[in-house]
Amino acid sequence: MNKNNIINIGITVIVFAGITGASLFASPFHAKAWDNVRCNRNVTGIVSDANTRVGQTGYAALAWDQNPAWTAMIPRAHWIWDSYKVQNPESDQTVFFFNDLNVIGKPAFGSVTIAADNFYKLYVNGIVVGSELTNENNFALETQDTYNILPYLAEGDNIITFEVMNKGVLGSTPESNPAGLLYNMKAVGITCQAD
Numbered sequence: 001m002n003k004n005n006i007i008n009i010g011i012t013v014i015v016f017a018g019i020t021g022a023s024l025f026a027s028p029f030h031a032k033a034w035d036n037v038r039c040n041r042n043v044t045g046i047v048s049d050a051n052t053r054v055g056q057t058g059y060a061a062l063a064w065d066q067n068p069a070w071t072a073m074i075p076r077a078h079w080i081w082d083s084y085k086v087q088n089p090e091s092d093q094t095v096f097f098f099n100d101l102n103v104i105g106k107p108a109f110g111s112v113t114i115a116a117d118n119f120y121k122l123y124v125n126g127i128v129v130g131s132e133l134t135n136e137n138n139f140a141l142e143t144q145d146t147y148n149i150l151p152y153l154a155e156g157d158n159i160i161t162f163e164v165m166n167k168g169v170l171g172s173t174p175e176s177n178p179a180g181l182l183y184n185m186k187a188v189g190i191t192c193q194a195d
């Protein structure tokens with residue numbers, strides 16, 4: 001509820017919403033707003049799993065994740081790909097993954113942590129905010145990456161795109177040359193309202 005307190009020589013008159021002090025009292029009275037503003041911190045957190053979209057219509061598969069070199073760690077996230085195991089490990093393959101990051105209120109924080117086998121580009125609302133296109137190892141704890149995406153976030157839904165490339169290796173198998181994406185993304189939005 002909106003409250004305007006009018007203070008005059010020790011007498012306090014409370015004027016409720018819908019009646020303005022200025023219209024009721026002439027000078028020397030002054031209407032002053034004393035509204036309490038209450039703000040909420042709205043946290044959104046999403047990890048990679050089978051709800052991540054792939055291509056135009058599909059959804060990600062939980063990927064074969066038994067490669068001992070995959071030491072990247074993102075709590076609650078699952079390794080995903082467009083199939084359980086790589087179909088053609090001898091050929092380069094690029095897969096586009098999509099997810100929505102909803103920011104409730106004014107963006108105040110945003111981050112994405114990503115691990116990938118092998119290369120990747122990270123987009124927020126169509127803008128590249130990070131990539132690793134030369135070092136093929138992005139699947140270890142030491143080589144996973146975290147990006148500040150706050151400057152690219154808008155209030156409401158934001159589209160996060162992961163373009164991930166598995167590097168083809170001649171003579172390899174799905175087990176010796178696996179592919180995968182592991183991520184989390186977090187956002188905080190601030191909403192405020194007057195009591």
Ligand SMILES: [Ca+2]
Nearest residue numbers: 138143144145
């Ligand atoms: Ca990296």
Ligand SMILES: [Ca+2]
Nearest residue numbers: 117177178179
């Ligand atoms: Ca690979």
